[in-house]
Amino acid sequence: MGVPAFFRWLSRKYPSIIVHCLEEKAKEYNGIKIPVDTSKPNPNEVEFDILYLDMNGIIHPCTHPEDKPAPKNEDEMMVAIFEYIDRLFNIVRPRRVLYMAIDGVAPRAKMNQQRSRRFRASKEGVELVEEKNKMREEVIQRGGYLPPEGIKERFDSNCITPGTEFMDNLAKCLRYYIADRLTNDPGWRNITVFLSDASVPGEGEHKIMDFIRRQRAQPNHDPNTHHCLCGADADLIMLGLATHEPNFTIIREEFKPNKPRPCALCGQMGHEIKDCQGLAREKQGEHDEFADTVPVSEQEFIFIRLSVLREYLERELTMASLxxxxxxxxxxxxxxxxxxxxxxxxxxxxxxxxxxxxxxxxxxxxxxxxxxxxxxxxxxxxxxxxxxxxxxxxxxxxxxxxxxxxxxxxxxxxxxxxxxxxxxxxxxxxxxxxxxxxxxxxxxxxAENSDSEPxxxxxxxxxxxxxxxxxxxxxxxxxxxxxxxxxxxxxxxxxxxxxxxxxxxxxxxxxxxxxxxxxxxxxxxxxxxxxxxxxxxxxTKPFKPLEQLMGVFPAASGNFLPPTWRALMTDPESSIIDFYPDDFAIDLNGKKYAWQGVALLPFVDERRLRAALADVYPDLSPEEVRRNSLGSDVVFVGKSHPLCDFIRELYFAESHEATEIPAELCHGIQGDSTFIFLFFYAFPIQFKDPQYDGGFVFKAVVLPGAKIPNKVLKPGDWEQSNRGPWRPQLGFNPNRQQAHLDQSAFRKLKGGQYSNAPPPRNYQQGNYYPPQRDHYPQNQCEFYTFQE
Known part of the structure; x- marks a missing residue:
């Protein structure tokens, strides 16, 4: 949701919805790293069934982080994304499904906001480069020290948009990553993995919600499924409430206000680029090889318990004598x-x-x-x-x-x-x-002699x-x-x-x-x-990926487009040149900062855009035609998964040819050690959600058989939420205010409910496993339908 203050307001008004995540760390013995066994019980003492990843909230901080040095190249970016997913998987440990959703082509209503963001990002990027060059000259002239400039070009975050080569490469890398984890990680062994990459239309979080709605409408859906959704956008809280699933949790990075950032010029902490003096950091001893690097503290995660938010809202919204x-x-x-x-x-x-x-x-x-x-x-x-x-x-x-x-x-x-x-x-x-x-x-x-902006x-x-x-x-x-x-x-x-x-x-x-x-x-x-x-x-139908790029990109990001398409953004004779202004006004509209203001960009006329693109569509290469096509979700299971034989038989029955999986399709994974459905990339079989008639209405209700979690709020929790404006004490972190909460309030027992009671003894000893359930018996797989 486009309300930066919403989560801050919500967490202060309803503080008990937040608990901090417990994260088990990998250990090292004699120089050998021992990974965490994610098949063991969750240290947070709650067992989740499904983990949904709104991937764009992972991609952005991993490719251009604000609080640490950026990755040197695309390979390092991919590794950072893999490591981030590993951390989340370790914390949540889903037992049934992992659903990874990357933003695809968005509805036109969203494209206007995307257009504003990308034009701003391009403008701010150019301004930052100019400021860095100016300050570098000034610092060097004063005799200051600055790290030598590399030849690396500035990473244009606008490439994180459907239809670009970067997003295509990311999808390929994630396929390899999924295959590797299904093969080698015991915690992944029996889960079903869905990948909805950028070729699948829709925003990531709304593809997730559509998946949930369609599964809820199936007769074999478990109404006590425990969902966990990862993402930082405030609208995820609204979307989670809108499902009416009683067990819904959101995991996100802990918000830390006024988090220090390194200087964009020298890379050191403690000052902004305009105040950079070009002072070399003193070495902390003879062997300090990293004197010019930025110390980075690992980001922590929090759980937002929507079941507790529902408790707050029930008391807030209940009305008598209606x-x-x-x-x-x-x-x-x-x-x-x-x-x-x-x-x-x-x-x-x-x-x-x-x-x-x-x-x-x-x-x-x-x-x-x-x-x-x-x-x-x-x-x-x-x-x-x-x-x-x-x-x-x-x-x-x-x-x-x-x-x-x-x-x-x-x-x-x-x-x-x-x-x-x-x-x-x-x-x-x-x-x-x-x-x-x-x-x-x-x-x-x-004042007349003031250097501040009026x-x-x-x-x-x-x-x-x-x-x-x-x-x-x-x-x-x-x-x-x-x-x-x-x-x-x-x-x-x-x-x-x-x-x-x-x-x-x-x-x-x-x-x-x-x-x-x-x-x-x-x-x-x-x-x-x-x-x-x-x-x-x-x-109505969504734009195609390259069409969306033309609708949201500024001319400065035209290098991600085919040459003749790019020319439509810069050629003075272009019939749509007015869509791509070199500069634009920002109306603060009563706000303090430019990022809060309104970017006064012209709206794109869809008819004019399509008319202009009709002349350049024949210029697309086969590779560009492929990137411009719309795809479907892909499903992965390992060899030991109950669905493995079922899907393989289904595939062979449809193809009428029982041939072995070609080794080149295994992406380095030995075919005799596991069976990964990587052949989906070579053969036209894809996952398709359950289909419903055009007039079908998904019911916004708690499903029959759902067990509402036990109440966890105490009278003091409610009184705290109804106090006046929250005032933090000196040195007190508002997002740490729930550190004192008894973590047993977030304990899920066998019945799928929360409890404040002490856990069973064997659970504390770490040898309790949730009962194994055959969630996908072959006679209840109607919702797995395929299309050629």
């Missing part, structure tokens, strides 16, 4: 929906709703106040009741004027406190007329009368009296709300829909919205 039966699962869906208003990857957040200002709490309060008027819930199975949503929006709209005024007052007070603290530190005095140095926004005026002028001034007229004139260049235009913006936003919720609960309703504005309307503009949406166009 004119209709209270249904907790429906109220969870409404809570997920209301969180969309504070921001997501597909829509800009409403101007009056900021998560840092308690917007979600405000929405919940309004929701509980007006629920008697709504007569029911806002959503059902991913479909929105717009008439009821309008009541919520109108209640927010009534408070908008006061919200904007309070926001301004808070900013002024915060700035004055900062000025007072700064003056005291410098030993000065605060005079009574210091307010004369403030403008009408409460911001200190820039704050951009705010022409909207939401805290003053006439804010709505100024907003529409400044942001949309239309008069506020243009009711038809405002209605058009609101209608597009309403469509977006319906699209996003459907995306979370049912899958992509339209691959081509997107919100065609850079800014959101006001809550008070949501009037008569009931008839603004009927349904989305049926039968």
């Amino acid at each position: 004119p209709f039966p209270f249904n907790f699962e429906r109220s969870v869906d409404d809570w997920v929906f209301m969180c969309f208003f504070v921001g997501n990857d597909f829509l800009p957040h409403l101007p009056s709703l900021e998560i840092r200002e308690g917007a979600i709490d405000r929405l919940v309060g309004i929701y509980k106040d007006v629920v008697h008027k709504t007569g029911g819930y806002l959503t059902e199975n991913g479909f929105v009741n717009l008439e009821r949503v309008e009541l919520i929006m109108q209640a927010v709209g009534v408070a908008e004027d006061n919200i904007f005024k309070k926001r301004k007052d808070d900013d002024v007070r915060a700035h004055n406190r900062c000025c007072l603290l700064s003056t005291r530190r410098s030993g000065g005095l605060v005079t009574s007329d210091s307010s004369n140095d403030m403008d009408n926004r409460g911001v200190k005026r820039k 704050e951009p002028e705010d022409n909207v001034r939401l805290w003053e009368e006439g804010w709505k007229q100024r907003y529409y004139k400044t942001k949309f260049d239309v008069d506020a009296t243009d009711d038809e235009f405002r209605k058009k913006v609101v209608q597009s936003y309403v469509e977006g709300l319906c699209w996003v919720l459907r995306y979370y609960y049912q899958g992509c309703a339209s691959w081509k829909w997107y919100f065609p504005f850079h800014y959101a309307p006001f809550a008070s503009d949501f009037k008569d919205i009931k008839g603004m949406f009927s349904d989305f166009e049926k039968g």
Whole structure:
């Protein structure tokens, strides 16, 4: 979700949802490294059935890390990715399935955000190179020391996009990695591995959710499956809640605020590039060979327990004396929906709703106040009741004027406190007329000799009368009296709300829909919205990978595209040259940093793009044609897996030829030691999800037979979550606040439930194994269907 502050807010309001992961480390004897045996019981005292990896959250930090030196080449990047997956597998130890999902071609609604990110990354990369070159010259002229520059080119992270050679190479390397682990790691021996690479359309997390939805709809699905999903995006919390699976856990890196980063010039810690003095680090002894390297501390992981979050939400959302039966699962869906208003990857957040200002709490309060008027819930199975949503929006709209005024007052007070603290530190005095140095926004005026950047002028001034007229004139260049235009913006936003919720609960309703504005309307503009949406166009299809590259890449990243396609980005005579501006404005829109602002890029016209590409499609090489095609998930099992013989017989029956697997397809793995389904890459057999009719609706309910985990919250936990604004004590890490929690609260027993009770004695002794279950008997494999 596009809300950087959401997880921070959630973890502070509901702190007991977090526990720290226990990680068993490899040991070394006489110089020989002894790997961890992942087939043994999980040291976290909970046994997970399925581990899902949202791979883009792994690929980015492994290829261009922010807190340590970058890998020297692509091979080192691949090794870093393998080691990261190994760590996660060691912590989670899935017993049934490992599902690895890489972002494929995204829906058009997401492509607009991707376009903004990639244009920004390209612009910032160029600016960083220019700054480094300038500072290097200055430092050397002062006689400073800097490590010699290598010939390595800057890694363009934009290559982490479907259709590039890098992503194709990554898929090949992951196939080798999976085959190796299925062969050699005892913890992998009996699990089923799915790889959904970048050729498979869809965002990684939504491919995972689609897999879960379709498995839940199967008659043989185990309703007590324990899921674990790895990823750092806040929307994974929403997606996990939307499954209504009672045992759902998210694993992610522990967030550490103000984490130090090495200087981009000298590689040392403790300063930024603009403050670099070019001082060589002193050696710590005669044999310190790494005097110029950066010390790196290993990142730790945390579990986010959605079962505990559901406990918090049940107490938060439960309402008495309703004119209709209270249904907790429906109220969870409404809570997920209301969180969309504070921001997501597909829509800009409403101007009056900021998560840092308690917007979600405000929405919940309004929701509980007006629920008697709504007569029911806002959503059902991913479909929105717009008439009821309008009541919520109108209640927010009534408070908008006061919200904007309070926001301004808070900013002024915060700035004055900062000025007072700064003056005291410098030993000065605060005079009574210091307010004369403030403008009408409460911001200190820039001194004439100051080197700091001046704050951009705010022409909207939401805290003053006439804010709505100024907003529409400044942001949309239309008069506020243009009711038809405002209605058009609101209608597009309403469509977006319906699209996003459907995306979370049912899958992509339209691959081509997107919100065609850079800014959101006001809550008070949501009037008569009931008839603004009927349904989305049926039968839309995703872009092909190279087409998406043309839609999201700046011209500076055109080297990842075929030459004639690249020329469309740079040739002045190109019919779509306006899609690729050399520079673009960033509207801070009330924010402090450029990365928080709105990149004012032109929207890509799909019809014009396809018309331009029609002329260059014949220029694609066979290899480029292959990379531009859409693929399917691939399934892997080892020789000892119960499915091995079944799938092999199925394959041979379909091919009508019982031939041996060619050795060259084993990618270095001996064919007589294991049977890996690497022949999927040579023969057209792929995994296909269970298929359902177009009108099929996945039910957002707890499935029959599911055992709800035992409660783990104590009265003190609930009281802590309802305190006022959280204030960290000096030297106290907010993300460590749950280090004292009894880890037994996260213990899963045989019945699939949590318990605070002491574990069985044999479990503590480390010789307890979960009961072995034949999850995939041959007579219950209907959901494994194949296509040629």
